[in-house]
Amino acid sequence: MASQIHANQILDCKGLACPMPIVKTKKAIQVLEAGHVLEVQATDKGSTADIQSWAKNTGHQYLGTVQEGDVLKHYLRKAGPHEAKEEARYPHTITAGELMNKLEKGERMTILDVREPAEYAFHRIPEAKSIPLGELEDRAGELDPAEEIYVVCRTGNRSDLACRQLAGKGYRNVKNVLAGMAGWTGPTESDE
Amino acid sequence: MTTKNKRVAIIASNGGLETAYKVLNIATAAAALDAEVAIFFTFEGLSIIHKDSEQMLQLKPGNEGMAEGFKRANVPSVKELIELAKETGVRMIGCQMTIDVMGLEKEHFIDGIELGGAATFLDYAFDAEVTLNF
Structure with a gap:
């Protein structure tokens, strides 16, 4: 990837086996501010599919994954409590x-x-x-x-x-x- | 964020380290996916929540080679997974009837579990979309 992707917080799950990456991701996202981006670093090859399923089930947003050597960097954005429900108010x-x-x-x-x-x-x-x-x-x-x-x-x-x-x-x-x-x-x- | 309540009901009726991992991995993962989770421990499955689980939970004959693999994959211990399950609100119900049959008492089991009968579990399981039996 050409540019560095900015994350507000990095979570180290390297060396951890299933289900620890998603368990730790859930914990980390609970204390993250809404709208902020979490980078989850994992070596568990199953984590790419798992993180996506996790995001789908918890309502947070999976942005994508970048692989660097053995390390998978998953990017997630924490959803706000009223996201996707709020009415747009700007008329045009x-x-x-x-x-x-x-x-x-x-x-x-x-x-x-x-x-x-x-x-x-x-x-x-x-x-x-x-x-x-x-x-x-x-x-x-x-x-x-x-x-x-x-x-x-x-x-x-x-x-x-x-x-x-x-x-x-x-x-x-x-x-x-x-x-x-x-x-x-x-x-x-x-x-x- | 999450709108619907997901509910997972698990019956753990077998012993052995393999079963303990199957049960606890699914349970902790389900809790991480914002599901409500309850496990009903009955018969040999009770060894998973026994205070002496470390001695009681062994690999099945022929599976001893997995011990090395567990270490290599950095899989957490059963005790760690139990703690994690408790922390994330997984309900653990010990089957009163089997405990009586085996001549055991609540003191033989780890803290933080409840004891109950089949109806306790079923009352919960009737509303579960996912039921699993290990």
Whole structure:
């Protein structure tokens, strides 16, 4: 992988056999802040499948796995208590399908991805610009107010917050992409 | 996050180190997956929660070679897995009837278990999507 994936916390499960990697993962994620990314380092070859099943059953988000030698690095993002349920409140939205049509027509636009860098690294819309929601306050100046800006996250919640933040800064041409990467069926790229 | 309640009901009716691992690995993994877990220990399965489990739980004849493998794979001990199960809220129920038949008392067993009959377990198991028998 070209770039380092940023994790908020690293959990060492190297040398541990099943079921210890998921048992320790559960413990670690309990004390992690919602939205933060956990890197689980394991040598158990079964852990790639297990971590994914674990995430599916606990509602947390599995981002992907990177192998370095014998060590598997699994990336997980802790879900918030109301995630994927909260109503989006920013009024100007566009569906992922409509955005894809615009992209195919070659319209000039900025796609702003406000997810964490680890999420962006594994799976993103080609050409999307990455500014994690937490950095948007400081980095909004990198965006051109004259250009159409389409804001995307995983499910449309963080991007809703981002749209409202940008609107507050005077950006007029901002639309929230629903339902985020979860609704995106077009081409994607990763750091690989 | 988790919306539905998952429930796993396990019957441990055999002895031996192999059984202890099958039961405790599934139980602790299920707890990690946010499931509610209860294990009903009966007949030889009671040796898993006996205070002398270390002496009582041996590998089956022909499986002795696995001892090396357990060490190599850094598999936790049965005692460690039991502690983990307790910590993560796994209910452990010892079968009162078998304990009586074997002439044992609650003091022979580790702390943190409950004693109960078939109905205690079944009352729990009726609502379980996953039932396993080892």
